[in-house]
Amino acid sequence: MAWTARLLTTGAAAAAVALANAVPAQAAESPQRDGLLDSESIGAVGDYDGDGVTDLFTTRMSNPDVMVSPYNLSVRKGRKDGSFGSPELLIRNWGTGWTAAADVNGDGRVDLLFRETDTSDLYLLPGQKDGSFGAKRLITGGFDYNHIQVGDFNGDGKADVVAMDNSWSALYMWTGRADGTLSGPTKVAEGLLFTGTSASDVNGDGVTDLIAHDAHRGDELFLLAGNKNGGLDTPKVLLNNFSYQSTMAGDFNGDGKADILATPLWRSGPMLLWKGNGDGTFSEPSQVTVDS
Ligand SMILES: [Ca+2]
Ligand SMILES: [Ca+2]
Ligand SMILES: [Ca+2]
């Protein structure tokens, strides 16, 4: 498949979780207990403005008073105190599907990867210098995978893709080649229900890693460390007693070390931030403030 894989800068974040399976909203502006607005959910994480702090890409219904209305894509910029700003509209009529964010083409701007639910088409939207995104370009059709993440998982400087198959039982990887195409897929992990995946260099060795939460096992967050042998290491428990959703990895306080961000189940409380120590260990979680 065509792909513009080139240098990934840093181990910067890629993406995340759950799109818009949110409940249709009634009130337009009342924030949920996690600080996001009604019908707003996090689609991906990445450093949109290049300030070293990972930002949130969120989707939200354009008209919360209508049961079915198109979703818009916005960014909430992260700050060094771990909080997030108000949503800034990026793209109208974004659609529904899986979103990932990473600098795929190596120009220093975060690009977006989007798999449309209705068609299974996989698109790339290149990030531009002015903060906008270029027209979506088809990478491949028939991409029947979900929980899509982008990062340099084999440490060769080119962006790779990891995604879960439709049986929800195995992770596959597509490796970025020098000629700008992707090769694969190769099965890189199985045996867990890999929901809640997110990509970042969690253990600080310069190679993008994957975190994964198995919704059936419930209380463990796993690390699948990227390795230079072209795969992901066997899952290891990263955090215990981890009953959260919308789990994301990125540098949410801009200190150069990957952190974990998550929401309590059913959005029942504020988002929490586990600050990374840079070696795969984390501080106790602190509450995250999100502007309305
Ligand atoms: Ca940022
Ligand atoms: Ca690579
Ligand atoms: Ca790593």
Ligand SMILES: [Ca+2]
């Ligand atoms: Ca950090």
